[in-house]
Amino acid sequence: xxxxxxxxxxxxxxxxxxxxxxxxxxxxxxxxxxxxxxxxxxxxxxxxxxxxxxxxxxxxxxxxxxxxxxxxxxxxxxxxxxxxxxxxxxxxxxxxxxxxxxxxxxxxxxxxxxxxxxxxxxxxxxxxxxxxxxxxxxxxxxxxxxxxxxxxxxxxxxxxxxxxxxxxxxxxxxxxxxxxxxxxxxxxxxxxxxxxxxxxxxxxxxxxxxxxxxxxxxxxxxxxxxxxxxxxxxxxxxxxxxxxxxxxxxxxxxxxxxxxxxxxxxxxxxxxxxxxxxxxxxxxxxxxxxxxxxxxxxxxxxxxxxxxxxxxxxxxxxxxxxxxxxxxxxxxxxxxxxxxxxxxxxxxxxxxxxxxxxxxxxxxxxxxxxxxxxxxxxxxxxxxx
Numbered sequence: 001x002x003x004x005x006x007x008x009x010x011x012x013x014x015x016x017x018x019x020x021x022x023x024x025x026x027x028x029x030x031x032x033x034x035x036x037x038x039x040x041x042x043x044x045x046x047x048x049x050x051x052x053x054x055x056x057x058x059x060x061x062x063x064x065x066x067x068x069x070x071x072x073x074x075x076x077x078x079x080x081x082x083x084x085x086x087x088x089x090x091x092x093x094x095x096x097x098x099x100x101x102x103x104x105x106x107x108x109x110x111x112x113x114x115x116x117x118x119x120x121x122x123x124x125x126x127x128x129x130x131x132x133x134x135x136x137x138x139x140x141x142x143x144x145x146x147x148x149x150x151x152x153x154x155x156x157x158x159x160x161x162x163x164x165x166x167x168x169x170x171x172x173x174x175x176x177x178x179x180x181x182x183x184x185x186x187x188x189x190x191x192x193x194x195x196x197x198x199x200x201x202x203x204x205x206x207x208x209x210x211x212x213x214x215x216x217x218x219x220x221x222x223x224x225x226x227x228x229x230x231x232x233x234x235x236x237x238x239x240x241x242x243x244x245x246x247x248x249x250x251x252x253x254x255x256x257x258x259x260x261x262x263x264x265x266x267x268x269x270x271x272x273x274x275x276x277x278x279x280x281x282x283x284x285x286x287x288x289x290x291x292x293x294x295x296x297x298x299x300x301x302x303x304x305x306x307x308x309x310x311x312x313x314x315x316x317x318x319x320x321x322x323x324x325x326x327x328x329x330x331x332x333x334x335x336x337x338x339x340x341x342x343x344x345x346x347x348x349x350x351x352x353x354x355x356x357x358x359x360x361x362x363x364x365x366x367x368x369x370x371x372x373x374x375x376x377x378x379x380x381x382x383x384x385x
Contacts, residue, residue: 038097040116043088045176047122052079054122056104061123061134083332084345090352119143125181126211168222176229182258204261229285230263238309239340242318249307284364290351306336
């Protein structure tokens with residue numbers, strides 16, 4: 001009625017009244033619409049992304065005591081290997097969501113299942129024999145079994161396979177594996193079983209082939225957008241500087257060589273999988289480049305050091321995990337590494353900024369901002385058609 005009046009009569013005061021009424025009705029309609037829930041998020045992998053699953057396991061690979069969590073909002077140790085938030089937490093912020101709960105948490109139930117879940121477990125690798133020294137950890141095969149179990153729980157909540165499929169297919173997935181297969185397997189001890197069995201190039205090819213099987217299983221379980229991180233600069237971690245007697249903070253050359261062999265083959269494998277599937281399901285995340293930016297030039301990112309960990313003991317604070325007996329730096333924002341292997345929250349935020357907006361050198365073929373925009377547009381198109 002207002003529209004026809006505006007078109008035929010066009011009296012200024014009535015036009016203004018009609019426009020104001022129309023805007024008010026639109027605002028009321030928008031307000032009455034239920035908010036779109038944040039996209040579900042699933043996390044798989046090792047200690048870089050574990051948010052507390054190992055708290056519920058009898059293992060030495062734990063971060064559930066102070067000073068871990070010193071700068072987390074609760075100022076309590078949560079099982080994250082950080083002074084504060086880890087990479088999944090910060091990605092969740094960009095999704096407009098609360099951090100997803102560890103799968104083993106007793107609080108992951110009811111509507112909280114709709115947010116997703118974190119299945120990661122400190123110490124694990126691509127291979128089942130990686131991390132055997134930590135005993136009871138959730139190896140990647142079991143993480144995938146838990147993902148299947150999660151979907152059964154979700155089915156009971158939502159009532160149909162179709163509803164579960166929509167949530168899982170529409171979710172974002174992060175998987176971080178590989179570093180432990182070098183640090184805690186091939187190079188764990190001199191003349192390790194794996195190093196006697198295979199040369200490094202053969203071992204790398206084996207790892208990549210086994211990882212391809214894991215990613216295919218993830219796809220079979222419904223994952224359609226998967227961020228796959230490569231190996232970071234493992235030879236530059238304070239633990240390796242201490243272990244290998246670095247005199248001036250130079251990175252361990254052999255471990256850097258391993259990462260240099262592994263990462264390009266991982267990218268090639270991901271490209272091959274996407275070609276087979278006919279879609280950009282898997283996104284290659286150049287974690288090595290992301291870390292090396294601030295390791296190579298810490299001052300450019302506001303760090304005083306990228307060699308010495310904030311919390312620890314021994315050379316470079318790189319001996320053992322962070323404990324109540326460790327020295328702790330007063331300002332965590334000045335350190336790239338929190339403990340012997342894991343970044344500070346500030347470093348994690350720098351890393352996630354490249355997830356979001358990085359060029360194809362960092363995120364191939366798409367960065368996360370582009371993924372979220374493309375997927376939102378596709379979802380809207382599907383809704384209206």
